[in-house]
Amino acid sequence: MVDHFRFFELGCVILSFSILQIVIGQCSTGPKIRQRGNALNVWYLHPGTRLRVDGGLGELRIYCYTGRPKHIINIWQTALLQLDIVSDKYELYGGANENEVLAEYEQHQSFWAISPFSWKQKDVKLNPFNRSCVGIHSSEGYEVHLNIIRIDYWKVLLLGAGVLLFISAPKLSNNPLFYYVCGISVGICASFLVLVYMMSKLLPKRPIMYGFVIGGWTVGIYVLQYLWQNLRLMTEQYQNHVLSYVVFTGIVSFVVCYRLGPLTDQRSKNLIKWALQGTSLSVIFFSSQYQEATVAIIIIILVAYNFPAVWTSKLLAFWKRYFPPQAKLLSEAEYYEQGAKETAKALKELREYCSSPDCNAWKTVLKLKDPLRFASFIAGTSHLSDEELLAYESEARRTFSEYYTDDSESGSEC
Template identity: 35%
Template sequence: MHQLWVIYLFTFAGVFSSAASIVNNNVSILKPNSIFDYQPRLQRNRFFETDLHTYCYNATYRDIIKFFQSLELHLEIEGGDYTQYEGTTPEEVMQNYKDKLSLWNFNIFMQKRTKLSLSPFEPKCIGIVSRKPYRLRLVLKWVDISRVLLLLSGAFMFWYARKLSENPLFYYITGIILGISLSFMIIIWLSSKFFQRRTLILIGGWSIGVYILQKILENLQVIVVTYHIYVFWYIITTGVIAFLFSYHMGPPKNQRSKDIMRLLMQLVSFVLIYFSSHLKEASVGACIIVVILNFC
């Protein structure tokens, strides 16, 4: 009897895979500030037929004047009845589609993002399967303010790391920020452990954590506006606890502890500067320039 069920299972998997492999893969080239409006077909020739539409962006040439340039891909669609598949080429997108379609790679938390940050200097493709209409926009930012702030913050932190490491106020502010951030990480970790012990064994605990974190970031504004009272009191409570712990420990007094804080801040500043541009060669050069100016 058990052998018969195994035969049925593999037969169904083979039929399902072969039927679902009937895919119409249409490829469109994305250009900066371009807009694509997708309208699903009203009728399909086969029951398992799927419309996979792949959108590809070809990388632009590298130039130092594009240091702060960035791209954002915006997907405007109602509801969550769609799936996404990423890759660097249309063939890679198709392969990811076939891999995720397999019963052995089943994952109910498939990645879905309505806003995707792209590098202007690297090719990128994204495939979308949807039975609902949607609009896709590729927005070009010649000067991304957030990356300008990353560069300025990194340079400021590196140059003033010694003074900040000896400032008690900066110590307490950093302790509060780290305490609030750590509390969020603990919640995500506990959530992953909770689901890992339940029936979702195929998914894996950290997939749950990443999924929850992704949804929180995507809907952060909605969460803050809708549950602003709970968010306010959560931040206040965790901030007070972090301050009391920092106050109990006290600012570092010996020079070695201060040197460790200074080195850690300078390492963080390098990370901020490195991620301030998609042009990684130029961001590494910016790190070197900041170091040189610090000793001038």
């Protein structure tokens, strides 16, 4: 009987909140809805358009951009509506056309006094290819400017980061450093959920409190939005507290990750790899508002990633067979320079091998006629003696003179 009474009490609370919201909405939207019958203040913007609105009117003005035809060269284009206003006493409403903007405006006017879904930005991104509108309601003067960015480097960076993440996903899933970095990051972010859970334990477990929680969810969202908007200010004023909290939760997360250890199961690694690849494909998809082009890029990446290696090797062999690469001939100076460079590299590798434990030095010394020369070579001296260098230079001079003598004799006979 008590349970039925509690459920009845909870239903009454929810019903009272709903009726109160409807009454407040009707009271607040009485004179506003009549704006549908009047002419809307709709302005169509063009690239470079700058409009100035004086204060004191307090009416809704709608600004629309018709967009441009989709073309592959405009894949990273961004349409930005820049709002220049001194104070924050304004509201923004978005939609695909002026009717949707007006509907959203009327819906916000029918809400409670606290409007948690209002978004305040001074740089509003519009769809560069389709028609999009933004409504501005302010009692103060402001100025709007439509800026078309031909190549948004942030979108290019997102596309490159998505492709790089997709390619690096197999290696990252097997990297212990990536495991610790992700574990610490998730631990720092998840610690906020622990705080929320601890705060929920402090609330009394009564139906009337559940009613207030259900009816006052808008207040909670408003608080979260307020904290997010003032996050930079909080980190500047309470820098020591924020840093201490992040360091503490990071250390605890590292201890937990170290205790559990990196993943060894291949199926778990595959799940991480697939999650990273799915995230990278989502980043590529949202890197541009030209969704047809991003979908085509995703398809190309998936086909190239899953293309059989046997077919790739056959295609490369076929290409080299019918289109062999042209060999670049070296000049005499390049030939001697490359020979000296490769000889020095090989001698260095030989010294490192002879000094390593892999080489049995005593066994090698027994096979040599001059062990002291071998020891001096390992120590860093030249592998050629002075007599050998003199003999080599003499032989090179004799060969050089004979070559030019033969050329002169053959030339005189001709």
